[in-house]
Amino acid sequence: MILRRGITLSLRHLLILLTAIGFLPLALLGTWGLMTAADVQQREQDRSMLELARALSSAVDAEHDGAASALTGLARTPQLQGGDLAAFHDMARRQAAAQTGWLGVILSDKAGHAVLRTMAPFGAPAAPVADPASLARAVATGKSVAGSVMRGKGGRAAFPVRVPVDLPDGRRYVLSAVIAPDRIVNVIRRQRAPGDWVIAVMDGTGRRVARSRDHERFVGGAGSPGLQRLLRSGAEGTGDSRTIENVEVRTAFTTSARWGWTVVVSAPTASLRLPLLQGALVYAAGLVLTLAACIALASLLARRIVRRIDCLVQQAAALGAGKPVDVEPSRVREIEQMGQALAAAAAARDRHERERSTLLASLERAVASQQAALAEAREAGRAKDEFLAVLGHELRNPLSPIVASLDLMDLRGETGAQRERAVLRRQVAHLKRLVDDLLDVSRIASGKLALELRPVDLADIARQAVAAASGMEVTLEAPASLWVLGDDSRLAQVLSNLLSNAGRFGGGTAAVSLSTAAGPDAEQGMARLAVSDRGTGMAPELLARVFEPFYQAPQQLARRTGGLGLGLAIVRKLVELHGGHVTAHSAGPGQGSTFEVLLPLAQCGQAPVAAPDVPVAQGLRVLLVDDNEDAARASALMLEHIGLDVQVAHTAHEALAAYGGSGADAALLDIGLPDMDGYALAVALREAAGGRALRLVALTGYGQKGDVARALDAGFDLHLTKPASLDDLRRALAA
Structure with missing residues (x-):
């Protein structure tokens, strides 16, 4: 019997409580954000109002500067400078009439008496001076000043701008322009301020x-008490005040250091606070609505979870057949029910163990099946390697008599078929390259291609490859030496494949350049090899797949360019094995192509010293063993033509008999003989030699690395892959 202890809560109540608790920090964070935004907005508003006040202050200063400039120009007239005041009176009156907003011009002496006024005829009795304080300040300082606004006898408001004037006879006057405030009102109206701003x-x-x-109503009056307190706080600033109409406003002000006037910009506080209040209301409403939606969603989710739990309880109880278990109580009613169901399911543990045993047996069978599949795959890979080795052998064997026959014709000096022989040599070289490419791709795919990395001179390799490129025009731009870490034979194969590709698709011309990479950081410490042509070029879709094995550009049915689509794939794999990378570039079809190879630089090494050519001794006795009669006959005739004594055998037993009868200085052995393979024959010939000098050369169609190693282990001095040229045979037989 299961006892319930304490208070239990439904999942719905727990989710609603969790939602409310989660919203509390969100509400606090939102309130803080609103307060921060209000503060930022207040500062931005103050800055905007203060910038407007500064702009207006600059405009007012410009008005005063303009008036002072006009008065200064008037003071320099010959009439005033010469003391002709009557003529100056007429001129000043015309000047005042020409200036917008000017009510007149007054000339006063330093004692403060008006000498002339353009508002009255010349010689009229002097009127009392309005704003004597500014007049005295202009006389005392000798600087232009702007006076205070005053109302005249007619009730019209005006303010003076005064400029001190020193005449040649030493007398000092003050020239004043009486200006109506409307001119300053026009400056204010030109500003684009909100309509409720003051x-x-x-x-x-x-x-x-x-x-x-209400300019006319309040002109000449003092500011409100709040504004006056604010203005006493400094030359410029912002703060709260009230207008003359007793409206609460936010005020910004600035005082001109030049003329001492102050510009005040006020905005109603209510209009500034309205957006903040609206934002707060929207936020509060959104928060309430979101909370209500989350509570509703929590209730819906709780019902769905509880319904799912009920299903699990029913399934677990059915699975366990209702057997009792000891379940720890829980304050969450639904979780407690799930615990009871899981405890009931524990009673079916034995059945689950049986099922697990069955599953393990099935897994073992699956593993055995997988191992069998792996064994079949390995066997298929081995069969593929054997097939490729046999394919290479069978494809190379027919090429051997062809090459030997061509060399023999060259030795005989037959000139009648030179062009045809050149065609045959090109086609043989093409077939040999196709076979080599096919076998190289197989070795690369199986991971059996090993490189002998050492410092090599890439510039020397490039020069040799360019010199060997026949049938095309190749230009080379390279330094004297450029050392990289690589396998010289494989690097030569890379450049040869690129030049071959340029020969097929580049229009018969190519350019090879070699330099030190000077690009991004990833290319530092790399050598750059570029092969460019001006041929057919490549479209973007071809560029994306040009290094894929067996992929070729669309060709005509004649397939004039030939190839298996392996050359560039081999280039990429060889370059990557050297720790570099290769890229292809083309501006488009018909605009040529460029292939760039980057290889790691190496410390300068010592270039290998080429072994001097050792001529083949005349009369050297050579035993030639090959079951291909055509190849044996052609090779024998070629060797006899250069002065060698050649014996031919087509089987291993014939070779042993021939060697035992007359002996030989060197032996060229085919590996695939009908009665005994060439490895066993080499061992037998070494035994028959009994310590005598005998140079053994393997001449076979099997050319993989394992074949070379096996030949050396069997006692061969050298391994040659068919077809071998006359030069290859000479180097092989030169001891």
């Missing part, structure tokens, strides 16, 4: 010169 310009005494709202 902009005001205050003179140096704090009186209002211009205002964007």
Whole structure:
């Protein structure tokens, strides 16, 4: 019997509680974010208002500067400089009439008495000076000043801009322009400010010169107490204040250091706070709606989970056949039910063990089947290697008498068929390259291709490969030496395959360049080999697959370019085995191609010293053993033509009999003989020689690395792969 202890909660209640707890930090974070955004917005608003105040202050200064410049120009007229005040009165009156917003021009002496006024006829009695303080400041400092706004007898407001004037006779005057505030109002109206903002310009005494709202009503008056307190805080700044209409505003102000006037920009606080309040309301509403949606989703999810748990309980109880088990109690009702079901399922453990045993047996059978499949695959791979070896042998054997016959015709000096012999040599070389490519691809795919890496001079290899490229025009640009870490024979094969590809598709011309890579960091310490042609070029889809084995560009039915599509695949594999990489580039069909090979650089080594050519001794006795009668006959005639004594045998027993009868200095042995293979024959000939000098050369169609090693182990001095040229035979027989 299972006892329930404590309070249990449904999964639905737990999920709802978890949702509420998860939303609490989200709500706090959102509130903090809103407060931060409000602070940022407030600072941005203050900055914007202060920039507007600075711009307006610059515009007001420009108005004052313009008035001061006009007065300065007026003071330099000959009439004033010569003391002709009557003429100057007429000129000043015309100047005042030409200036927008100017009410008149006044000339005062340093004592503060008005000498002339353009608002009255010349010689009229002097009127009292408005704003004597600014006049006294201009006389004392000798600098231009802007006075305070005043209302005249007619009630019209105006402010003076005063410029000190020093005449040649030493007298000092002050020339003043009386300007209506409308000119400053126009400056304010040119600014694009929101309609509920209030902009005001205050003179140096704090009186209002211009205002964007109710200008005529408030011109000449002082600012509100709150604004006055704010202006006393410094030359510029921002803060809260109230307008004359008692509207709470956010205010920015700046005071001109040049003229001492202040520009005030105010925005209603309510309009600034409205977006923040709206954002807060939207956030709160979104938070409430999201919480409600999550609670509803949690309830729905809880119902689905509980329903699924009920199903599991029923299945587990059925599986266990209702046998009792000891289950630990849980405060979560649904989890407790799942525990009971799992405890009931434990009663079926024995049946599960039987099933597991059956499964293990089945797994063992599967493993055995897999091992058999692997064995079959290995056997298939071995059969493939044997097939390729036999294929190479059978394809090379017919080439041997052809090459020997061509060499023999060259030795005889037959000139009648030179062109035809050249054609035959090209085709034989092509067939030999196809066989070599096919066998190389097989070795690379099986991982049996090994390289002998050592420092080699890539420049020397390039020069030899270019010199050996017949039938095409090749230019070479290379330094005197460039050392890389590589296998010289395989690097020569790489360059030969690239040149062969250029010969087939490059129009008969190619350019080879060799340099040190100077590209990205990944190419530092690499040698760059480039083979370029101006031939058919490649489309992008061909560039993407040009290094794949057996892939070739679409060709005509005649297949003039030939090949098996293996040359470039071999190039890529050989370069990668050297720790480098190869890439192909082409601007498109008909625009040529470039193949670039990058190889790791190496420390400068010592170039191998070529062994001097040793001539073959005249009258050298040679035993030639080959079951291919055509190849044996042609090779024998060729060797006899260069002065050698040749005996021919077609079987191993004939070879042993011939050697025992007359002896020989060297033997050229085929490996695939009908009665005894060439390895066994080599051992037998060594025994028959009894210590006498006998040079054994294997001449066979089997040319894989394992075949070479086996030949050397059997006692051969050298291994030649068919077809062997006359030069190959000379080097092989020269002891």
